[in-house]
Amino acid sequence: MELLRVFNSFAICFLCLILTSFGFCFCNGGITGNFVRKEYSPDMPLDSDVFRVHITQGDIDGRGVIISWITPDEPGSNTVIYWSENSSHKNQAEGIFVRYNFFNYTSGCIHHCTIHKLEYDTKYIYEIGIGNSTRQFWFETPPKSGPDVPYTFGLIGDLGQTHDSNVTLTHYGSNPKKGKTVLYLGDLSYSNDYPFHDNSRWDTWGRFVERNAAYQPWIWTAGNHEIDFAPELEETTPFKPYKHRYHVPYKSSYSTSPLWYSIKRASAYIIVLSSYSANGKSTPQYKWLRDELPKVDRSETPWLIVLMHCPIYNSNSHHFMEGETMRVVYESWFVKYKVDVVFSGHVHAYERSNRVSNIAYNILNGQCTPVNDQSAPVYITIGDGGNHDGPALGMVEPQPSFSAYRETSFGHGIGIPMGNLL
Numbered sequence: 286m287e288l289l290r291v292f293n294s295f296a297i298c299f300l301c302l303i304l305t306s307f308g309f310c311f312c313n314g315g316i317t318g319n320f321v322r323k324e325y326s327p328d329m330p331l332d333s334d335v336f337r338v339h340i341t342q343g344d345i346d347g348r349g350v351i352i353s354w355i356t357p358d359e360p361g362s363n364t365v366i367y368w369s370e371n372s373s374h375k376n377q378a379e380g381i382f383v384r385y386n387f388f389n390y391t392s393g394c395i396h397h398c399t400i401h402k403l404e405y406d407t408k409y410i411y412e413i414g415i416g417n418s419t420r421q422f423w424f425e426t427p428p429k430s431g432p433d434v435p436y437t438f439g440l441i442g443d444l445g446q447t448h449d450s451n452v453t454l455t456h457y458g459s460n461p462k463k464g465k466t467v468l469y470l471g472d473l474s475y476s477n478d479y480p481f482h483d484n485s486r487w488d489t490w491g492r493f494v495e496r497n498a499a500y501q502p503w504i505w506t507a508g509n510h511e512i513d514f515a516p517e518l519e520e521t522t523p524f525k526p527y528k529h530r531y532h533v534p535y536k537s538s539y540s541t542s543p544l545w546y547s548i549k550r551a552s553a554y555i556i557v558l559s560s561y562s563a564n565g566k567s568t569p570q571y572k573w574l575r576d577e578l579p580k581v582d583r584s585e586t587p588w589l590i591v592l593m594h595c596p597i598y599n600s601n602s603h604h605f606m607e608g609e610t611m612r613v614v615y616e617s618w619f620v621k622y623k624v625d626v627v628f629s630g631h632v633h634a635y636e637r638s639n640r641v642s643n644i645a646y647n648i649l650n651g652q653c654t655p656v657n658d659q660s661a662p663v664y665i666t667i668g669d670g671g672n673h674d675g676p677a678l679g680m681v682e683p684q685p686s687f688s689a690y691r692e693t694s695f696g697h698g699i700g701i702p703m704g705n706l707l
């Protein structure tokens with residue numbers, strides 16, 4: 286996998302692309318473009334907006350999409366109108382809406398609509414809203430899964446909603462590698478850092494990422510900032526805002542919780558885990574992962590990728606050793622099933638491990654040092670999206686041998702599965 290970290294401006298290339306796209310004519314004089322903007326487009330109304338639109342994969346195979354959006358006061362319509370770019374035939378799907386209360390906050394109507402049985406590798410346009418508040422977006426379904434199917438993933442974690450967050454999202458959107466799906470590594474809005482977990486910060490975050498998340502699926506992983514456990518506010522249901530706002534297709538991988546699930550996309554089989562849910566022996570997450578890993582058909586999806594918020598190999602003093610409980614339980618499975626790469630966030634920095642494992646230790650034998658292991662995953666921490674907590678300074682010195690590269694900076698990643706080997 287090629288991992289590129291991008292901090293450059295691509296404005297000139299982008300301008301050239303636009304000029305080429307619109308078919309400019311060249312002659313001896315100046316240039317007159319033949320693209321004509323449509324005559325009139327009214328401002329979106331203030332009183333009936335449809336905002337915070339985002340999409341994610343809607344089934345395990347990639348033929349489904351979940352479209353989510355919020356209407357602030359009235360439910361409006363649950364309907365999504367959609368059609369293939371190559372067809373004028375319009376289809377419609379019906380969704381649902383939910384609301385929730387959190388201390389002194391009441392959410393808007395959060396709509397979720399799952400569209401099934403789409404064609405692979407096809408661009409669809411979709412419309413939501415009613416009357417003059419109707420808004421139109423588009424997305425592209427992935428190609429059918431297969432070992433040599435080309436695809437490009439974006440990787441973002443711990444984004445928050447600062448000016449640095451804005452830079453990260455803008456760089457990702459303008460990256461010429463053109464990520465098609467974001468693997469999101471947890472910690473979204475950081476609303477719990479505000480007084481009373483100010484849930485309006487969930488709304489502003491949804492509005493902030495809409496410019497990308499309405500057009501390409503974001504594959505969600507829950508982080509510690511999604512727990513929102515606040516007994517002092519009499520809010521004792523973990524993940525309440527997150528689970529109301531971000532629906533995922535967990536049932537299609539026979540999971541019993543939206544906090545852990547799987548999807549296939551192109552040549553990758555992606556397993557999402559929850560660092561903040563019980564994961565010891567006999568727990569629901571443990572049983573699900575135990576049964577899920579043997580199902581992966583590497584002849585169809587040779588790339589086996591795991592997402593979890595908290596890294597289990599980390600040489601930063603921030604969150605040092607916090608992934609140990611997950612490592613003790615699951616690392617031997619990652620080696621047994623030859624997971625290619627484990628992506629994490631949480632530590633606001635970048636770090637990439639060598640292929641190592643630490644599974645020999647049994648409390649009696651003293652063999653507790655990571656060793657080189659070609660069956661082990663590469664562990665990549667990319668928890669550096671730009672949130673208000675700032676960078677994770679404070680590397681553990683000297684750099685341990687399991688750590689191949691580390692850097693404290695903000696940004697995003699691009700992952701391009703190529704061939705059958707990392």
Ligand SMILES: [Fe+2]
Nearest residue numbers: 472508509631
């Ligand atoms: Fe975190």
